[in-house]
Amino acid sequence: MSKIAIIADSGCQIDINGEHEGIYIAPLCIGHGSQTYLDQLEITSLDVFNQMKETDDMYTTSQPSTGSLMKAMEDAKRDGYDELIGIPIATGLSSTLNGMQVAADTVEMPITLIDSQGTAHVQKKLVEAARKLVEKGQSVSEIKEKLEDMVKHSGTIIFTPNLNHLKKGGRITPAVAMLGNMLKLVPVMELNSELGGKIDTLGKVRTTRKACKMLADRVVERGANAKDYTFAIEDVLAPEEAQRVRDYLEEQLGPCQVTMRELPSVVGAHMGIGGVGIQFIKNLAE
Structure with a gap:
């Protein structure tokens, strides 16, 4: 065997x-300027996010x-x-x-x-x-x-109030980024399973508070529940918004098994400061 x-x-x-x-x-791998770092070994998510906050630097990932x-x-x-x-x-x-x-x-x-x-x-x-x-x-x-x-019974929904990093990383077009920033729109996005987990637009709202609610609403819409699923709410230096997502989620589902922490650097580097994501996955069938 x-x-x-x-x-x-x-x-x-x-x-x-x-x-x-x-x-x-x-x-x-995390790239910054001419340097490449090994994730977790040579640089952490918080290292990346704090540097982004101080300088608005762009990081690349591979x-x-x-x-x-x-x-x-x-x-x-x-x-x-x-x-x-x-x-x-x-x-x-x-x-x-x-x-x-x-x-x-x-x-x-x-x-x-x-x-x-x-x-x-x-x-x-x-x-x-x-x-x-x-x-x-x-x-x-x-x-x-x-x-x-x-x-099949999992999902990831995210939002970011600043589109500049998604634009620099080529995740959205410059025109969309400029329009979104001008109109102060907060895009809510989902990893599309039919596209192998590529980021797909779910909707656009005017405030981060509405975006937080949309994240929680989408999880419920996808059929997740407190009994059979675990959840994670992760952020890029946005703990208040992350807590708001949790509050909205538990208003609808009751107490849930939720992990609260920072996003992985490979995701947060492209979302920018203020980004928040929620994930759900069904427990292993015994």
Whole structure:
């Protein structure tokens, strides 16, 4: 019987410096000027966000290097694993999934890839669920089926009051950014599962308060509930707005299992200061 390891990128927010049996994390890359940093190892989300707040600098992001992915896989092989399940950041946001396949081919380890169609909390819960199923002795095909069902019952909705970083990063056109900033519109966006987790516009509102409500309303509209789902509300130095989203959510669903923290740097760098996101994912079916 194969011994299965899980490989993910640092967007999953699992501590890359910690010990996680059977889980291997490769760092995403964060660019600033002529420098490139390894996410979590050489720079943190809060480092990036605080610098953005002070200088309005633009950061770039990229997938883990082939070398980083190969190292993680070689570590898994050294530890006695002979098969991999790869759970990368959404294909609509990054080419990490393809990078995992290339690295696995190079180190000659079979890999089964699952598009998380998200990152952060959604990706982390998928990694944790995969590890739990491995420990139960389930096969790769059984694990893949259960994780893909969780992905179908997950989502990410975000807003940002400042469109400049999305414009600089090429996520929206300059004309749209200029019009939105002039009219003081707050775009609410969703990671579209049909587009592999690419960012798609959901709506535009006039205030961040209305945007907070729209985030919570969309989660309820998508069918999430307090009994079967976990939630995360993450922000780019906007804790008051994040708390407002939670208040609106719990007004509708009652007390929920909610994680509150900063967004991953690879997402927040493109959203800019004041950005807030909410994620939901259905619990693993036992």
